[in-house]
Amino acid sequence: MADKDNDKLLDHAYDGIQEFDNPLPTWWKWIFYATIVFVPLYYWDPLGIGEGPGKEQAYEQSMAAFNAAHPKTGGTYSDDQLIAFAKDPAKVEAGKVVFTSYCAACHRPDGGGMIGPNLTDDFWIHGGKPTEMLKVIVEGVLAKGMPNWGKVLKPDQIEGAVAYVQTLHGTNPANPKAPEGAKYPPDSAAAPAPAAK
Ligand code: HEC
Known part of the structure; x- marks a missing residue:
């Protein structure tokens, strides 16, 4: 005022x-x-x-x-985490969807192998540890025809794919592709015992 x-x-x-x-x-x-x-x-x-x-x-x-x-160790997964995914039915089911849509064309729907190697046996070109599978799935092996899915799939789809691939081990599909790579000791925690015939 x-x-x-x-x-x-x-x-x-x-x-x-x-x-x-x-x-x-x-x-x-x-x-x-x-x-x-x-x-x-x-x-x-x-x-x-x-x-x-x-x-x-x-x-x-x-x-x-x-x-x-989202447990990670230093930005990556540990084998234990990936093995745990393989025991999580929801992850495996999601992974099956991913596998059927994106992977089956080369690895066959049952993982028995076609263009890509057999994913159900004990032999791995790039190693049979879950973290080694993850690396191949994410980074691909472009020179050999394995695409790098890290650019295409979302993280949870990749997690599912790694989970599902682990569950394929030991499923003994008919007419599998011949083993390639080195034998990897079956990962007892992740791999179901080969189906009895
Ligand atoms: C276009 C064909 C193709 C598609 C699609 C494909 N792969 Fe592959 N994959 C390959 C080939 C070829 C190799 C072998 C690479 C090599 O010889 O080094 C391979 C290798 C692999 C390996 C390593 C096998 C080993 O013995 O070390 C894994 C695991 C794998 N693929 C998972 C997947 C998953 C999961 C998907 C789907 C998200 C997928 N692949 C889709 C062709 C394909």
């Missing part, structure tokens, strides 16, 4: 209009400055003002939850 006694008329005039030198009240300005000070606190909320854990802690918590749901 203009205090008539203190109002100072500025000495310029535009089109005959003059103005007072009428600064904002000090208390008003201090509230304004205080809001500036509070902005970072509200914006980044490091301390968790009000309810909730605060942005930093909330971030840590959601990352921890994500990592728990």
Whole structure:
């Protein structure tokens, strides 16, 4: 509110209009400055003002939850994780869908092998550990005709594919492709015993 006694008329005039030198009240300005000070606190909320854990802690918590749901070791999977996928019926079922659509053309629907090697026997060109299968599936062997699926499939489809390929081991399909590569000791945890005939 203009205090008539203190109002100072500025000495310029535009089109005959003059103005007072009428600064904002000090208390008003201090509230304004205080809001500036509070902005970072509200914006980044490091301390968790009000309810909730605060942005930093909330971030840590959601990352921890994500990592728990997607276990990885240093950005890659361990054999144990991939073996666990092979025991998860949902993963295997999803993997079967992937295998039928993307892999069966070369490896045969039963994995017995055609253009691609037999995936049911004990012999592996690139190694029979689940992590070794994963590497071939993700990176492919382009020179030999195995596509790099890491670019095509989503991570959960790849996980399913690795799970399903493990379950093919020892299934003894009819007319399999001849063994290629080196014998890999059957992974007792992942591989079902060869079907009795
Ligand atoms: C276009 C044909 C083709 C398709 C489609 C294909 N593969 Fe292959 N795959 C191959 C060939 C050829 C090899 C052998 C590469 C070599 O000789 O090094 C191979 C190798 C592999 C191996 C390693 C076998 C070993 O003995 O080490 C795995 C595991 C595998 N493929 C899984 C898959 C999966 C899973 C899919 C589907 C997502 C798939 N492949 C789709 C052709 C194919």
